[in-house]
Amino acid sequence: MAEKKAFYITTTIPYVNAPPHIGFALEIVQADILARYHALLGEEVFFNFGSDEHGVKIYRKALEEGKTPQAYVDEYAAKFDALKGTLNLSYNAFTRTTDPHHKAAAQEFWKRCHVAGDIYKKNYQIKYCVGCELEKTDSELVDGKCPLHPNLELEVIDEENYFFKLSKYKQPLLDLYAAYPELVVPDFRFNEIKKFIENGPEDFSISRLKEKMPWGVPVPGDDSQVMYVWFDALVNYISTLGWPEDEKNFEKFWGTKEKPNGLQMAGKDQIRQQAAMWQAMLMSADLPQTKQIVIHGFITSGGHKMSKSLGNVINPFAIVEEYGADALRYFLARHVHPFEDSDFTMERFKEVYNADLANGLGNVASRILTLAQTHLPEPVQVELVPYPEEFTEALNNFEINQASEYVWGRIHALDKKITTTEPFKLVKTDAEAGKKLIVELVKELAAIDLLLEPLVPETSKKIIDAIVANKKPETLFPRKE
């Protein structure tokens, strides 16, 4: 028997200094839909999620709240892992960067980059605004001062840090981009990173002085430094597979140099880290590249980026509480563009919920199963039908909205079929023909249900259970006024 095809997918791992918001939900739901889809195709799926738990911001926040950093990240990691239940996710690994195995993997990764000659120490100057208690880059400054505290002089702090030779990888990265024209999806994001690299990337700092900021993975061979959070966090994509010890699992899912197999989902603010830094790091450590990086857009609310100060932050937990996980999953799948920014308002959400879920899917299931329960003596034998090309093609291109649109097109067609063929009349005049027609309708509902499974797994299960029991289900999506 041929071995199952291995499918690896990972999201970026969220930084745990704030509760999960709708943006995380988007990325993880997209990933979950793809993971479930590939599992249904019969592939062996490894789906990674996790939490990024080191760094100065977390360190300070923990101290502010009077907690140890570990207690602080434990609390937040649990909140993110709770998304699994809330959104009905199928990930099989939750990688915490404070996990001992992950830390050891990050250190091994560091050593390999070091052996490759890509890590060096140099003096690093940072400008520090005491008013903000933050480092400031030149691009943030206005007239050489912090725009928020123009009356304060910036402090210049000299620190010796380790650097990664990203500059060395300019040509190798450009070669990589040329060799793998589908490395980054969509194209316009790929162009963005190509241009960035063509302009000559600079080496970046990958460590911090421990004395100043102890909350990080210790740098191998130097007690005075800890890794900069980015370096350690990126390694999670492979530490989750048991790298470096479990070579077999690693190769199976992350692939080989000849045939990379890792699929990464990331937001548009992550292009540099994922498509440049991480790829260069993999080259340096002599490991296979990522096969593909899918960059999604942001969710805006009322036309603006969500922010606490604007008060337009959408809380995914509250939505699930009121409408259920599938309702949110559906919205994110169908009404959020897979690559571009999309707007999310509660008004819009409710409108879509009523139109597509209550009046659409929920109602049509109700219509058909009522007919079946009333007129058919026994459950319809449903058969598995292969996924139609229109659906698979969309999902293979990560166009989850198109795939969903296709499914809802079938739902509308089914409503139409009931109205035009009038089975409810036919059973009265010709019982046999009427029953035959109802069986047909149930079969089409079952076929649609199969397509619904990756998108709205809970609803899909309710419908198939109802078909098997030949019983009208409880109201799937009650109308909301």
Next chain:
RNA sequence: CGCGGGGUGGAGGAGUGGUACCUCGUCAGGCUCAUAACCUGAAGAUAGCCGGUUCGAUUCCGGCCCCCGCAACCA
């Protein structure tokens, strides 16, 4: 000339080198199996503006105007 995204009927959104699609809303019919639901039809868009390529542009190219990200929280 810092980088990138966008401007599609009243509203919100897809899509595309060749009759412009969907949802909501409006108007008029139909149906009764269904979650005051569903089906049909109608009104409503000179596709931001101006040029170019083309037999043909909403779609490709150039210019202009406007909106939104690119500091923090943060995908």
